[in-house]
Amino acid sequence: MVKQTIQIFARVKPTVRKQQQGIYSIDEDEKLTPSLEIILPRDLADGFVNNKRESYKFKFQRIFDQDAKQEAIFENIAKPVAESVLAGYNGTIFAYGQTSSGKTFTITGGAERYSDRGIIPRTLSYIFEQLQKDSSKIYTTHISYLEIYNECGYDLLDPRHEASTLEDLPKVTVLEDPDQNIHLKNLSLHQATTEEEALNLLFLGDTNRMIAETPMNQASTRSHCIFTIHLSSKEPGSATVRRAKLHLVDLAGSERVAKTGVGGQLLTEAKYINLSLHYLEQVIVALSEKHRSHIPYRNSMMTSVLRDSLGGNCMTTMIATLSLEKRNIDESISTCRFAQRVALIRNEAVLNEEIDPRLMILRLQKEIQELKDELALVTGEQRTEALTEAELLQLEKLITSFLEDQDPESKLEVGADMRKIHHCFHYLKKLLTDKKIHGPSRAPSSKVKDQVNQGPSTEEEYKKLREILQQRDNEINILVNMLKKEKKKAQDALHSSSMDRGEPRRSQSSPFPPGNPEGLRTLPLSTPTQAQDSSVIQYRSSLLHRKTGVREEMSLGRQEAFEIFKRDHADSVTIEDNKQILKQRFSEAKALGESINEARSKIGRLKEEITQRHVQQVALGISENTTVPSAPDPMEEKLRLQLEEEKRRYKTMFTRLKALKVEIEHLQLLMDKAKVKLQKEFDAWWAEEATSLQVNSPPVNSFSHMKPFPQTPESQHERSQLLSNQSDVYTRKILPSPGPLLHSQEQSSTGTHLEDSIAKRPVSSVPLTGDSQTDSDILAFIKARQSILQRTGCQ
Numbered sequence: 001m002v003k004q005t006i007q008i009f010a011r012v013k014p015t016v017r018k019q020q021q022g023i024y025s026i027d028e029d030e031k032l033t034p035s036l037e038i039i040l041p042r043d044l045a046d047g048f049v050n051n052k053r054e055s056y057k058f059k060f061q062r063i064f065d066q067d068a069k070q071e072a073i074f075e076n077i078a079k080p081v082a083e084s085v086l087a088g089y090n091g092t093i094f095a096y097g098q099t100s101s102g103k104t105f106t107i108t109g110g111a112e113r114y115s116d117r118g119i120i121p122r123t124l125s126y127i128f129e130q131l132q133k134d135s136s137k138i139y140t141t142h143i144s145y146l147e148i149y150n151e152c153g154y155d156l157l158d159p160r161h162e163a164s165t166l167e168d169l170p171k172v173t174v175l176e177d178p179d180q181n182i183h184l185k186n187l188s189l190h191q192a193t194t195e196e197e198a199l200n201l202l203f204l205g206d207t208n209r210m211i212a213e214t215p216m217n218q219a220s221t222r223s224h225c226i227f228t229i230h231l232s233s234k235e236p237g238s239a240t241v242r243r244a245k246l247h248l249v250d251l252a253g254s255e256r257v258a259k260t261g262v263g264g265q266l267l268t269e270a271k272y273i274n275l276s277l278h279y280l281e282q283v284i285v286a287l288s289e290k291h292r293s294h295i296p297y298r299n300s301m302m303t304s305v306l307r308d309s310l311g312g313n314c315m316t317t318m319i320a321t322l323s324l325e326k327r328n329i330d331e332s333i334s335t336c337r338f339a340q341r342v343a344l345i346r347n348e349a350v351l352n353e354e355i356d357p358r359l360m361i362l363r364l365q366k367e368i369q370e371l372k373d374e375l376a377l378v379t380g381e382q383r384t385e386a387l388t389e390a391e392l393l394q395l396e397k398l399i400t401s402f403l404e405d406q407d408p409e410s411k412l413e414v415g416a417d418m419r420k421i422h423h424c425f426h427y428l429k430k431l432l433t434d435k436k437i438h439g440p441s442r443a444p445s446s447k448v449k450d451q452v453n454q455g456p457s458t459e460e461e462y463k464k465l466r467e468i469l470q471q472r473d474n475e476i477n478i479l480v481n482m483l484k485k486e487k488k489k490a491q492d493a494l495h496s497s498s499m500d501r502g503e504p505r506r507s508q509s510s511p512f513p514p515g516n517p518e519g520l521r522t523l524p525l526s527t528p529t530q531a532q533d534s535s536v537i538q539y540r541s542s543l544l545h546r547k548t549g550v551r552e553e554m555s556l557g558r559q560e561a562f563e564i565f566k567r568d569h570a571d572s573v574t575i576e577d578n579k580q581i582l583k584q585r586f587s588e589a590k591a592l593g594e595s596i597n598e599a600r601s602k603i604g605r606l607k608e609e610i611t612q613r614h615v616q617q618v619a620l621g622i623s624e625n626t627t628v629p630s631a632p633d634p635m636e637e638k639l640r641l642q643l644e645e646e647k648r649r650y651k652t653m654f655t656r657l658k659a660l661k662v663e664i665e666h667l668q669l670l671m672d673k674a675k676v677k678l679q680k681e682f683d684a685w686w687a688e689e690a691t692s693l694q695v696n697s698p699p700v701n702s703f704s705h706m707k708p709f710p711q712t713p714e715s716q717h718e719r720s721q722l723l724s725n726q727s728d729v730y731t732r733k734i735l736p737s738p739g740p741l742l743h744s745q746e747q748s749s750t751g752t753h754l755e756d757s758i759a760k761r762p763v764s765s766v767p768l769t770g771d772s773q774t775d776s777d778i779l780a781f782i783k784a785r786q787s788i789l790q791r792t793g794c795q
């Protein structure tokens, strides 16, 4: 059992404006517990913070300042937790802080760069790496992803997400068994056998979360997300199973309801969020007070789900995320205060070991049978009834595998049943006679017989023949031994190279089939032999297709508008950047794959040379009548050194290729997600435009009638006047996008560029019309506007 208080860490988000510095300072001098001091600016100290203290000091396990990298966060915070999970203890890491303070960035990672990946992908990578290294145990990994929104639980990995809205999905509910263990109904567990599969599940859940979110329900800031890795391990043959869970929690924004200052629906949601975090706070206060017997876990879904993580069987870590800007001072102080209370909670983590009943039954059955047999033997009780067909078949199988077993120590275990023992002897005798009659030894022996029959049968010749026979026997023995050694070496080399590939248990499913350059093309995809894996991929791609690939169903106008929207969208830079990086990584992977194939064939050639050399040496030894070559062969030594060197090279390249594969996969998932986001924003913008056009229907209709556009300069002017007026009305409804690529920053005050409006984002989303007439109206409008601007030289 490990007793430990909840570990608390602080992470300060980089500030945009430099002058914000000076608001806080970090004191690293106190080696064991560094402290964070938040200094109140004078104007604020006199204002809304009542007690007018000028600075507040908070102690943390460690404080990560603005420049801290994701790598450091993982190494210092998540890795120790992952290690204890691998050892069989439960673990939880949760991020707490106001909206936009960096919770999601810390837990999941940034949406742009591979180096920005957060705790979840890094932990998955680490865990799978460790599992592959440890072949002494059998591990099983499952993933679940739960979202709690307005006190209701949703399964983010439910395939029905695709077809339904959040509200229509079955709710995940908390059930408690008589032993007060928590079970979650309707939360699916997905097996993940590789890092790649687990990563796919993470992105699938995140995409589902994004799709369900509308501007009206900013679910990402108002909901809690719990990504759980369920790990079980067992030693081969043992009935004891260790199970551990790792919860990685991205909590809702911790801002107070008073500050949210919104009415209607949003107020209800904000209140709920606060209610949920409020209950979390209550539980934490109760836990930090000594002698409290009742802890109000049941008050909310989140505290029920995280019950073990808070004051229970779990090693828990909290990350307080802080956005230390002047306007966030009060929220930052309240986050730190919360953390100080959390630090008082003491958890007791125990190893979660249990006996697998199925394995236990099998083991006991075997033991009973053995005892029965032993008893029968001791009491001399003879069993006379004949063995059944099934028993005979079973015995024959045992004999076959015994004979095929290369291990000289292997045993044929049939129990203390004389009937079985007799049957084994009979069977072996039968096999032996069959071999004698039909076996391969027949030809040479008959030859010898012939010779014997033909030749003079003098005593001397017999002697000579016997000697030759003896000599041949020796030769055969030497060669058999040599073959055995070579075979073992080959097996070892095969084993070690499969270890090199990091896939000791699934070498069949290596993403790069030996000598198959085509394998490279399958690089970023998951292994097709894994049913689960491919189903995730299929699911993912079908989801993406549904969400992003609906373009073939789009009208031409809409498609065209989408292209412009995409081009001018702020995210397109990221997508393009990632595309370029992907291209580079692909060509690097390809080159590496080729070098690996070369190294592999070189290793093969060297091995062959060594074998040949060895055979030559042994043959030489035989001809000189010495069984073992006296001194080591320098040539062979040289070849072996070369082989070792080549193997090292192969291993280095393989490790790099593996890392590349993970990076490529991650980048592709980031791009998939960005595409879904783009499509979603486009749909919302399009719907907004459609409504706007419908509201101003008379001009809309006039646009569609304008298609055969008059070419005279006067009418052009007239029309352009009309259109530019119209477009002012029409674009005012749209909020400018904060993206860096927008033309709106350069646009003139007289005319609104049409493409600018496309790049602008909607304030709210309305249902799509799906009306192709409206679609073509918008297209006509866009085209008309474009041609006017071109001709009047405004573009």
Ligand code: ADP
Pocket: 012, 013, 014, 097, 098, 099, 100, 101, 102, 103, 104, 105, 106, 110, 111, 221, 253, 321
């Ligand atoms: P939260 O989940 O707390 O609401 P996010 O994680 O979404 O906040 O962060 C808000 C924005 O700040 C995101 O655009 C994110 O990329 C950025 N961000 C947060 N933390 C960091 C950091 N440490 N370094 C760089 N960017 C960050």
Ligand code: MG
Pocket: 100, 103, 104, 105, 220, 221, 250
């Ligand atoms: Mg977030």
